[in-house]
Amino acid sequence: MKISEILNENIISIDLKPADKTEAINMMVDLANNSGKIIDLEKVRACIFDREKIVSTGVGKGFAVPHGKTDEITDVVAAFGITKSGIDFDSIDSEPVNFIFLLVGKDSLLNAHIKLLSRISRLMNKEDFRDKLLLATSPKEILNLFKEEEQNLIDI
Amino acid sequence: MEYIILILSTLVIFSVLLSKFGDDTGTPALLIFIAIGMITGSDVLGIIYFDNVNITQYISVVSLVVILFGGGLNTNWKYVKGSFKGAAVLASFGVLVTTFISGLFIHLILELDILYSFLIGSIISSTDAAAVFSILKGKNLKLKGRLKPLLELESGSNDPMAIFLTLTFIELIKNPDFTVLSFIVFLFSQIGLGIICGMIFGKILLFVTNRFKFSYEAFYYILLLSSSFFIFSVTSLINGSGYLAIYISGIILGSNYFIHKKSSIRFFEGFSWLAQIVMFITLGLFVFPSKIPEIFLPGFVISIILILIARPVSVFLSLMFSKFSLKDKTFISWVGLRGAVPIILATFPMTNGILGSEIIFNLIFFVVLTSVLIQGTTLPWFARLLKLDDNSANKIQSPLEFENNPDSNAKLVEYIVPFNSRISGKKILDLKLPENVLIVLICRNEVFFIPKGNTVINEGDILQILLEKHQIAETVKLLN
Numbered sequence: 001m002k003i004s005e006i007l008n009e010n011i012i013s014i015d016l017k018p019a020d021k022t023e024a025i026n027m028m029v030d031l032a033n034n035s036g037k038i039i040d041l042e043k044v045r046a047c048i049f050d051r052e053k054i055v056s057t058g059v060g061k062g063f064a065v066p067h068g069k070t071d072e073i074t075d076v077v078a079a080f081g082i083t084k085s086g087i088d089f090d091s092i093d094s095e096p097v098n099f100i101f102l103l104v105g106k107d108s109l110l111n112a113h114i115k116l117l118s119r120i121s122r123l124m125n126k127e128d129f130r131d132k133l134l135l136a137t138s139p140k141e142i143l144n145l146f147k148e149e150e151q152n153l154i155d156i
Numbered sequence: 157m158e159y160i161i162l163i164l165s166t167l168v169i170f171s172v173l174l175s176k177f178g179d180d181t182g183t184p185a186l187l188i189f190i191a192i193g194m195i196t197g198s199d200v201l202g203i204i205y206f207d208n209v210n211i212t213q214y215i216s217v218v219s220l221v222v223i224l225f226g227g228g229l230n231t232n233w234k235y236v237k238g239s240f241k242g243a244a245v246l247a248s249f250g251v252l253v254t255t256f257i258s259g260l261f262i263h264l265i266l267e268l269d270i271l272y273s274f275l276i277g278s279i280i281s282s283t284d285a286a287a288v289f290s291i292l293k294g295k296n297l298k299l300k301g302r303l304k305p306l307l308e309l310e311s312g313s314n315d316p317m318a319i320f321l322t323l324t325f326i327e328l329i330k331n332p333d334f335t336v337l338s339f340i341v342f343l344f345s346q347i348g349l350g351i352i353c354g355m356i357f358g359k360i361l362l363f364v365t366n367r368f369k370f371s372y373e374a375f376y377y378i379l380l381l382s383s384s385f386f387i388f389s390v391t392s393l394i395n396g397s398g399y400l401a402i403y404i405s406g407i408i409l410g411s412n413y414f415i416h417k418k419s420s421i422r423f424f425e426g427f428s429w430l431a432q433i434v435m436f437i438t439l440g441l442f443v444f445p446s447k448i449p450e451i452f453l454p455g456f457v458i459s460i461i462l463i464l465i466a467r468p469v470s471v472f473l474s475l476m477f478s479k480f481s482l483k484d485k486t487f488i489s490w491v492g493l494r495g496a497v498p499i500i501l502a503t504f505p506m507t508n509g510i511l512g513s514e515i516i517f518n519l520i521f522f523v524v525l526t527s528v529l530i531q532g533t534t535l536p537w538f539a540r541l542l543k544l545d546d547n548s549a550n551k552i553q554s555p556l557e558f559e560n561n562p563d564s565n566a567k568l569v570e571y572i573v574p575f576n577s578r579i580s581g582k583k584i585l586d587l588k589l590p591e592n593v594l595i596v597l598i599c600r601n602e603v604f605f606i607p608k609g610n611t612v613i614n615e616g617d618i619l620q621i622l623l624e625k626h627q628i629a630e631t632v633k634l635l636n
């Protein structure tokens with residue numbers, strides 16, 4: 001499964017302005033609701049916060065990937081947001097977060113969920129890719145950047 | 157006795173092995189099972205002479221119970237809720253329309269007696285759950301949006317109406333003065349009691365499964381299996397539709413959490429396939445292929461009427477006010493697969509001593525075969541043509557499945573190794589993880605592998621960690 005296939009323009013925001021981490025996650029979950037694949041929005045929200053409680057998903061280099069698993073969705077749900085000014089996400093490296101990728105997978109499709117997480121972290125670990133994302137001026141441009149970057153991935 | 161066991165087991169083994177051939181050539185598995193029965197049977201190889209209508213009915217009913225319960229178990233109410241209205245109309249009104257339109261055309265074109273025409277129409281009026289389930293699943297056909305739940309719900313719930321109509325016309329043929337009123341009462345008790353019993357028994361079964369802690373996992377399966385037969389028979393005995401009841405009970409269990417749910421679903425999946433193999437071989441054995449040529453022409457005419465006229469009209473009328481698009485409705489019309497239920501219903505005129513019932517059976521058998529052959533084999537192609545297939549969601553089996561177990565606090569947590577992490581470049585051994593905390597699987601660059609103590613961790617790795625709930629905090633501290 002490709003990231004560019006689960007994203008679309010309705011679930012990408014290039015200018016989120018959350019006050020703190022909690023608001024950021026709430027904004028991302030609401031954004032993800034535009035996918036139309038969420039059955040119970042509040043349960044999805046709860047599963048994300050539950051996962052966040054175990055350990056922050058701010059994995060460093062300005063990137064956070066809040067995620068969770070629930071059967072309250074009809075299919076994999078994602079959302080991508082950029083906060084230009086950066087927010088505190090309790091990240092490991094204490095850096096402010098500029099990129100948030102939300103991923104909600106189905107309980108029954110654990111493998112696909114983990115693989116997607118792996119692909120996201122693989123893409124977001126590239127510095128030049130992060131720079132390009134930050135300069136994007138529209139959700140459409142973000143989507144195209146993901147498409148391009150995924151084409152360059154060598155499948156191992 | 158060993159001789160019989162040898163033959164029967166050989167048949168099943170052949171069915172399983174040849175299903176591979178079906179996969180490669182796109183032949184629906186049930187056709188292969190029927191073909192094996194026909195070839196072994198009285199007419200062709202003559203290995204088994206079998207013409208017992210009662211045993212045939214018996215085996216078919218038992219198999220259907222397992223198939224319907226398994227189908228329900230695999231259905232989550234939350235996903236099918238949206239399709240309920242459409243499916244309910246298709247399963248009641250739609251079946252009625254199919255019966256009358258095919259009956260009318262059979263009467264007009266084949267000039268058969270009007271009651272016999274309607275009897276045939278009613279027998280072929282229900283789509284078959286086993287056929288639809290197995291083709292949707294076996295062909296790995298992913299349909300978009302609400303189509304799949306609609307088709308499954310419809311095929312799982314339209315049998316009571318077909319059974320009702322069949323019994324009504326049999327009664328009308330046997331007894332011309334018979335009042336329709338008593339049969340309307342019969343219909344309402346079938347559907348009403350079917351739904352009520354299905355819900356009550358489903359809830360009880362759910363409660364019982366979660367309440368009792370058996371020491372052997374297998375006991376859960378046995379409880380479910382025997383309960384499905386219990387629900388079927390009790391409901392049928394009080395004049396409710398047992399088929400509807402077990403399907404609903406299955407859905408109730410499938411929509412809720414219960415202990416060993418995943419493995420129970422898998423158990424029923426295996427058992428359903430066995431039931432299908434046995435049932436279709438039996439039906440194949442029961443038919444006499446030498447009788448097919450004489451009914452070929454009328455059989456073909458009936459199939460055409462059903463596939464091209466009755467089913468589409470019934471679908472378009474039933475879904476007139478729904479949100480389904482023209483493309484959707486066209487496709488739903490094409491998934492009017494007939495299967496075991498019509499063949500089983502075709503044995504009813506026989507056990508009721510209706511004149512010419514053998515010809516009716518052969519006709520129905522032929523119609524089912526053509527329906528599966530024509531519609532079943534072209535379904536994936538048809539879905540692609542109408543762009544209704546959904547190949548983005550190819551289901552990948554998880555290399556690691558984890559089921560919550562009542563006896564343990566174990567939990568599987570995924571952890572993303574942060575970029576520039578302190579532990580990146582370290583060996584697992586050197587992390588000094590607490591006892592009983594295990595990194596069971598690592599996903600690196602989308603490839604899974606099982607780590608060893610000297611595996612070096614990289615940034616961006618996704619670790620799947622098995623631990624006890626109270627160890628989470630301690631473990632996270634070591635990893636960060």
